[in-house]
Amino acid sequence: METCSSGRFTVEKREVVLPSGRKKERVVVHPGGAVAILPVEGDDCYLIRQFRFAIDDYILEAPAGTIDAGEEPHETAYRELIEETRMKAETFIPKGWIYTSPGYTDERIWLYVASGLSPSSEYQMDDDEDIEVVRTPIADLAAMIADGRIVDAKTICLICRSLW
DSSP states (O other): OEEEEETTEEEEEEEEEOTTSOEEEEEEEEOOOEEEEEEEETTEEEEEEEEETTTTEEEEEOOEEEOOTTOOHHHHHHHHHHHHHSEEEEEEEEEEEEESOTTTBOOEEEEEEEEEEEEOTTOOOOTTOOEEEEEEEGGGHHHHHHTTSOOOHHHHHHHHHHHO
């Protein structure tokens, strides 16, 4: 087994025994956990338009972020909502979790709907983020997924678990 760590990721290369009994070499990425939040206010929700360097483009997505060491997912949700939207919420409703891409990673993202929104003075965006908050009618979300305006998997899963 070989491992390599860089920042928040650990990459592990190891021999595994498949259910068939065959042995194969596989790589597993261990990024730690994350959260995604759908902030809802009346008939609208808030998404963010954020630059993602891996695709060299902006993407419309739910506010999200990684769980820090010693943090519980609901604590991360509270912190990330403030950092990315400048809003805090009175209520966070858990909507379960998802695997992001189980073919090569064990990453889980915990999903939340946030309500009772109000402005927060605790705001502090990370220095590597370029984010615009976008107020979006909830009634438009299905069409936005269908026509490709929302292509982010965690956001699509969160919307499906939250609203339908």
